[in-house]
Amino acid sequence: MDKRNEKDEVSASWILDRINPGISPTKLIGVYDEICSNYDKNVVILDYGGPSTAAEEIANMVPEKKRQQVRVLDVAAGTGLVGCHLHKKGFTNIDALEPSEGMMNILKKTGVYTLKYQEFIGTGHSTVPKGGLVVILMRLEFFLTLDEYKDKMENFMDRLEKTNVWRKEVKKTVPNFYSGKEGILFIYRVL
Numbered sequence: 326m327d328k329r330n331e332k333d334e335v336s337a338s339w340i341l342d343r344i345n346p347g348i349s350p351t352k353l354i355g356v357y358d359e360i361c362s363n364y365d366k367n368v369v370i371l372d373y374g375g376p377s378t379a380a381e382e383i384a385n386m387v388p389e390k391k392r393q394q395v396r397v398l399d400v401a402a403g404t405g406l407v408g409c410h411l412h413k414k415g416f417t418n419i420d421a422l423e424p425s426e427g428m429m430n431i432l433k434k435t436g437v438y439t440l441k442y443q444e445f446i447g448t449g450h451s452t453v454p455k456g457g458l459v460v461i462l463m464r465l466e467f468f469l470t471l472d473e474y475k476d477k478m479e480n481f482m483d484r485l486e487k488t489n490v491w492r493k494e495v496k497k498t499v500p501n502f503y504s505g506k507e508g509i510l511f512i513y514r515v516l
């Protein structure tokens with residue numbers, strides 16, 4: 326099997342088949358619990374460039390000498406790849422929000438996160454101080470097609486912006502999130 330076929334094989338059998346548009350949040354988290362131990366390995370095989378792009382965008386917003394002060398919340402943090410890239414760039418106040426226990430256990434081992442919230446986005450326990458940043462990096466297709474996210478998630482984030490909770494600094498698609506598919510990256514600054 327050449328490298329390309331191997332990649333396709335991994336992506337097809339690994340996660341795509343397990344997630345359908347109507348999947349419930351609990352079932353979705355069950356999928357991540359199931360695949361968590363293979364996640365980082367697959368990300369490497371699939372040339373997943375999203376976390377480094379997210380960290381680069383945040384680094385562009387914060388001068389080097391301020392990176393130890395600004396607080397960053399990594400939402401849907403998975404195994405903590407975004408945090409690891411941020412840490413390499415000098416950030417030391419990184420928190421994580423991740424509902425899957427399996428993913429969270431791997432994330433904790435990275436040692437780069439301070440506060441860890443094992444919860445779903447919008448459930449309200451995580452806090453970010455004024456001036457802090459919130460980063461959300463996920464697969465574009467899931468954002469657009471899963472019933473739990475499409476319309477609802479961006480509406481929720483827009484409402485927070487309209488009520489001056491935060492300001493959107495970055496919204497961009499990220500090429501090659503996995504196996505040539507795009508990701509979506511949001512970065513918000515808390516007001």
Ligand SMILES: C[S@@+](CC[C@H](N)C(=O)[O-])C[C@H]1O[C@@H](n2cnc3c(N)ncnc32)[C@H](O)[C@@H]1O
Nearest residue numbers: 357376401402403406423424425428445446462
């Ligand atoms: C693709 S994975 C990890 C993405 C991570 N940002 C990265 O770059 O590696 C997506 C993560 O989103 C989490 N997730 C799914 N639904 C969520 C929700 N409603 N709120 C917060 N996190 C969620 C999953 O548990 C999973 O770990």
